[in-house]
Amino acid sequence: GEQVEQRPPHLSVREGDSAVITCTYTDPNSYYFFWYKQEPGASLQLLMKVFSSTEINEGQGFTVLLNKKDKRLSLNLTAAHPGDSAAYFCAVRPNQGGSAKLIFGEGTKLTVSS
Amino acid sequence: DMKVTQMPRYLIKRMGENVLLECGQDMSHETMYWYRQDPGLGLQLIYISYDVDSNSEGDIPKGYRVSRKKREHFSLILDSAKTNQTSVYFCASSLSGDKYAEQFFGPGTRLTVL
Numbered sequence: 001g002e003q004v005e006q007r008p009p010h011l012s013v014r015e016g017d018s019a020v021i022t023c024t025y026t027d028p029n030s031y032y033f034f035w036y037k038q039e040p041g042a043s044l045q046l047l048m049k050v051f052s053s054t055e056i057n058e059g060q061g062f063t064v065l066l067n068k069k070d071k072r073l074s075l076n077l078t079a080a081h082p083g084d085s086a087a088y089f090c091a092v093r094p095n096q097g098g099s100a101k102l103i104f105g106e107g108t109k110l111t112v113s114s
Numbered sequence: 115d116m117k118v119t120q121m122p123r124y125l126i127k128r129m130g131e132n133v134l135l136e137c138g139q140d141m142s143h144e145t146m147y148w149y150r151q152d153p154g155l156g157l158q159l160i161y162i163s164y165d166v167d168s169n170s171e172g173d174i175p176k177g178y179r180v181s182r183k184k185r186e187h188f189s190l191i192l193d194s195a196k197t198n199q200t201s202v203y204f205c206a207s208s209l210s211g212d213k214y215a216e217q218f219f220g221p222g223t224r225l226t227v228l
Contacts, residue, residue, distance in 0.1 A: 006156075009154075031213070032213055032214055034216055034217075036219075042221070042222075043204065043219045043220060043221045043222055044157075044204070044219040045219075046216045046218075049214065049216050051214065089156060089157070091217075093213060100145045100162060100164065100208060100210060101159065101162065101172075102217060104156045104157045105156060106155060106156040107155070107156045
Protein backbone atom coordinates (compact mmCIF):
# COMPACT_ATOMS: atom_id res chain seq x y z
CA GLY A 1 0.00 0.00 0.00
CA GLU A 2 0.83 3.66 -0.05
CA GLN A 3 3.80 4.76 2.04
CA VAL A 4 4.75 8.31 2.89
CA GLU A 5 8.17 9.52 3.98
CA GLN A 6 8.56 13.02 5.40
CA ARG A 7 11.82 14.93 5.82
CA PRO A 8 13.35 16.48 7.79
CA PRO A 9 12.04 15.39 11.19
CA HIS A 10 13.36 18.59 12.77
CA LEU A 11 14.03 21.97 11.17
CA SER A 12 15.31 25.17 12.76
CA VAL A 13 15.38 28.45 10.86
CA ARG A 14 15.70 32.12 11.69
CA GLU A 15 12.86 34.56 11.31
CA GLY A 16 12.63 35.69 7.71
CA ASP A 17 14.27 32.57 6.31
CA SER A 18 12.42 30.05 4.18
CA ALA A 19 11.67 26.53 5.39
CA VAL A 20 11.06 23.57 3.14
CA ILE A 21 9.45 20.29 4.20
CA THR A 22 9.23 17.42 1.76
CA CYS A 23 7.17 14.25 1.53
CA THR A 24 7.66 11.44 -0.92
CA TYR A 25 4.99 8.86 -1.62
CA THR A 26 5.01 5.54 -3.43
CA ASP A 27 1.68 5.15 -5.24
CA PRO A 28 1.73 7.03 -8.57
CA ASN A 29 -2.08 6.89 -8.62
CA SER A 30 -2.49 8.90 -5.42
CA TYR A 31 -4.49 11.98 -6.18
CA TYR A 32 -5.32 13.85 -3.00
CA PHE A 33 -2.81 15.45 -0.67
CA PHE A 34 -3.10 17.37 2.58
CA TRP A 35 -0.87 19.46 4.84
CA TYR A 36 -1.73 19.83 8.51
CA LYS A 37 -0.22 22.10 11.14
CA GLN A 38 -0.09 21.16 14.81
CA GLU A 39 0.90 23.87 17.26
CA PRO A 40 2.42 22.73 20.57
CA GLY A 41 -0.16 21.01 22.73
CA ALA A 42 -2.90 21.55 20.18
CA SER A 43 -4.76 19.54 17.59
CA LEU A 44 -4.15 19.28 13.86
CA GLN A 45 -5.46 22.04 11.67
CA LEU A 46 -5.72 21.77 7.91
CA LEU A 47 -3.25 24.05 6.17
CA MET A 48 -3.97 23.16 2.57
CA LYS A 49 -5.34 20.36 0.42
CA VAL A 50 -4.36 19.82 -3.19
CA PHE A 51 -5.43 17.78 -6.15
CA SER A 52 -2.74 16.14 -8.20
CA SER A 53 -3.93 18.14 -11.20
CA THR A 54 -2.61 21.34 -9.67
CA GLU A 55 1.10 21.61 -9.22
CA ILE A 56 1.45 24.84 -7.32
CA ASN A 57 -0.85 26.04 -4.60
CA GLU A 58 -0.25 29.24 -2.71
CA GLY A 59 -1.51 30.02 0.74
CA GLN A 60 -0.87 32.79 3.19
CA GLY A 61 2.90 32.81 3.58
CA PHE A 62 3.48 29.37 2.09
CA THR A 63 3.50 27.43 -1.16
CA VAL A 64 2.74 23.78 -1.77
CA LEU A 65 4.45 22.13 -4.71
CA LEU A 66 3.52 18.77 -6.18
CA ASN A 67 5.92 16.91 -8.46
CA LYS A 68 3.97 13.93 -9.77
CA LYS A 69 6.89 12.58 -11.76
CA ASP A 70 9.06 12.28 -8.65
CA LYS A 71 6.07 11.58 -6.36
CA ARG A 72 7.14 14.43 -4.13
CA LEU A 73 5.07 16.95 -2.21
CA SER A 74 6.68 19.95 -0.56
CA LEU A 75 5.64 22.75 1.74
CA ASN A 76 7.65 25.93 1.43
CA LEU A 77 7.17 28.54 4.12
CA THR A 78 8.45 31.83 2.75
CA ALA A 79 9.80 34.33 5.29
CA ALA A 80 9.04 32.20 8.33
CA HIS A 81 8.09 33.89 11.59
CA PRO A 82 7.97 32.56 15.17
CA GLY A 83 4.24 31.92 14.86
CA ASP A 84 5.04 29.26 12.26
CA SER A 85 6.78 27.17 14.92
CA ALA A 86 4.78 23.95 14.97
CA ALA A 87 4.74 20.38 13.74
CA TYR A 88 3.72 19.91 10.15
CA PHE A 89 2.30 16.71 8.70
CA CYS A 90 1.67 15.73 5.14
CA ALA A 91 -1.06 13.20 4.37
CA VAL A 92 -1.92 11.25 1.25
CA ARG A 93 -5.25 9.63 0.46
CA PRO A 94 -4.59 6.27 -1.23
CA ASN A 95 -6.39 5.82 -4.51
CA GLN A 96 -7.86 2.50 -3.45
CA GLY A 97 -11.55 2.40 -4.34
CA GLY A 98 -13.37 4.49 -1.80
CA SER A 99 -10.69 4.45 0.89
CA ALA A 100 -11.38 6.99 3.60
CA LYS A 101 -7.94 6.59 5.14
CA LEU A 102 -5.20 9.15 5.08
CA ILE A 103 -1.59 8.02 5.21
CA PHE A 104 0.34 10.51 7.33
CA GLY A 105 4.01 11.36 7.20
CA GLU A 106 5.84 11.22 10.50
CA GLY A 107 5.91 14.97 10.86
CA THR A 108 8.41 17.81 10.90
CA LYS A 109 8.95 19.91 13.99
CA LEU A 110 9.73 23.43 12.80
CA THR A 111 11.30 25.97 15.12
CA VAL A 112 11.56 29.59 14.00
CA SER A 113 13.77 31.75 16.15
CA SER A 114 13.64 35.54 16.24
CA ASP B 115 -20.00 25.71 14.22
CA MET B 116 -18.07 22.74 12.78
CA LYS B 117 -16.43 21.02 15.64
CA VAL B 118 -15.03 17.74 16.92
CA THR B 119 -15.04 17.43 20.70
CA GLN B 120 -13.27 14.97 22.95
CA MET B 121 -13.77 14.07 26.59
CA PRO B 122 -11.93 13.94 28.84
CA ARG B 123 -8.98 16.08 27.82
CA TYR B 124 -6.67 14.56 30.40
CA LEU B 125 -6.91 11.18 32.09
CA ILE B 126 -4.72 9.23 34.48
CA LYS B 127 -5.45 5.55 35.00
CA ARG B 128 -3.74 2.62 36.66
CA MET B 129 -2.66 -0.41 34.70
CA GLY B 130 -5.52 -2.86 34.40
CA GLU B 131 -8.28 -0.28 34.69
CA ASN B 132 -10.79 0.26 31.93
CA VAL B 133 -10.69 3.46 29.92
CA LEU B 134 -13.43 5.16 27.94
CA LEU B 135 -12.63 8.02 25.58
CA GLU B 136 -15.50 9.89 24.02
CA CYS B 137 -15.68 11.81 20.76
CA GLY B 138 -18.47 13.89 19.27
CA GLN B 139 -18.96 15.85 16.08
CA ASP B 140 -21.68 18.21 14.93
CA MET B 141 -21.11 18.01 11.18
CA SER B 142 -23.15 14.85 10.48
CA HIS B 143 -20.02 13.21 9.11
CA GLU B 144 -20.43 9.54 8.39
CA THR B 145 -16.77 8.62 8.84
CA MET B 146 -14.93 8.91 12.13
CA TYR B 147 -11.46 7.88 13.22
CA TRP B 148 -9.37 7.22 16.30
CA TYR B 149 -5.62 7.86 16.20
CA ARG B 150 -2.86 7.82 18.75
CA GLN B 151 0.17 10.07 18.65
CA ASP B 152 3.29 9.22 20.58
CA PRO B 153 6.07 11.78 21.23
CA GLY B 154 8.09 12.49 18.11
CA LEU B 155 5.89 10.32 15.96
CA GLY B 156 3.11 10.81 13.52
CA LEU B 157 -0.43 9.60 13.78
CA GLN B 158 -1.26 5.93 13.95
CA LEU B 159 -4.77 4.86 12.95
CA ILE B 160 -6.45 2.66 15.53
CA TYR B 161 -9.98 2.30 14.17
CA ILE B 162 -12.15 3.80 11.48
CA SER B 163 -15.93 3.93 11.53
CA TYR B 164 -17.91 4.35 8.33
CA ASP B 165 -21.24 4.87 10.11
CA VAL B 166 -23.28 3.51 13.01
CA ASP B 167 -22.15 -0.03 13.86
CA SER B 168 -19.84 -0.12 10.82
CA ASN B 169 -16.33 -0.17 12.23
CA SER B 170 -13.05 -1.40 10.80
CA GLU B 171 -9.65 -1.99 12.27
CA GLY B 172 -6.94 0.47 11.46
CA ASP B 173 -3.24 -0.16 11.62
CA ILE B 174 -2.88 -0.73 15.39
CA PRO B 175 -6.21 -2.06 16.75
CA LYS B 176 -4.76 -4.49 19.29
CA GLY B 177 -5.81 -3.62 22.83
CA TYR B 178 -8.59 -1.30 21.72
CA ARG B 179 -12.22 -1.54 20.76
CA VAL B 180 -14.73 1.02 19.60
CA SER B 181 -18.42 1.72 19.72
CA ARG B 182 -20.56 3.85 17.45
CA LYS B 183 -24.25 3.80 18.26
CA LYS B 184 -25.04 7.29 17.02
CA ARG B 185 -23.57 9.00 13.99
CA GLU B 186 -22.32 11.93 16.06
CA HIS B 187 -20.58 9.87 18.75
CA PHE B 188 -17.60 7.53 18.56
CA SER B 189 -16.07 5.91 21.62
CA LEU B 190 -12.68 4.29 22.14
CA ILE B 191 -12.45 1.67 24.87
CA LEU B 192 -9.36 0.23 26.45
CA ASP B 193 -10.17 -2.89 28.42
CA SER B 194 -7.49 -3.37 31.07
CA ALA B 195 -5.20 -0.52 30.08
CA LYS B 196 -1.49 -1.08 29.72
CA THR B 197 1.37 1.33 30.37
CA ASN B 198 2.34 1.27 26.69
CA GLN B 199 -1.06 2.77 25.88
CA THR B 200 0.05 6.03 27.42
CA SER B 201 -0.34 8.46 24.54
CA VAL B 202 -2.32 11.34 23.11
CA TYR B 203 -5.47 10.14 21.39
CA PHE B 204 -7.10 12.09 18.61
CA CYS B 205 -10.52 11.64 17.16
CA ALA B 206 -11.32 12.88 13.68
CA SER B 207 -14.26 12.95 11.30
CA SER B 208 -14.73 13.43 7.58
CA LEU B 209 -17.45 13.54 4.98
CA SER B 210 -17.65 10.18 3.26
CA GLY B 211 -18.08 9.84 -0.47
CA ASP B 212 -15.84 12.84 -1.07
CA LYS B 213 -12.24 11.81 -1.70
CA TYR B 214 -11.16 15.43 -1.42
CA ALA B 215 -12.67 15.77 2.04
CA GLU B 216 -10.24 16.56 4.80
CA GLN B 217 -10.35 15.09 8.26
CA PHE B 218 -11.37 17.40 11.09
CA PHE B 219 -9.56 16.69 14.32
CA GLY B 220 -10.60 16.99 17.93
CA PRO B 221 -8.41 18.60 20.61
CA GLY B 222 -7.01 15.29 21.81
CA THR B 223 -7.04 13.32 25.06
CA ARG B 224 -3.79 12.89 26.92
CA LEU B 225 -3.94 9.47 28.59
CA THR B 226 -1.41 8.36 31.17
CA VAL B 227 -1.47 4.74 32.34
CA LEU B 228 0.55 4.20 35.51
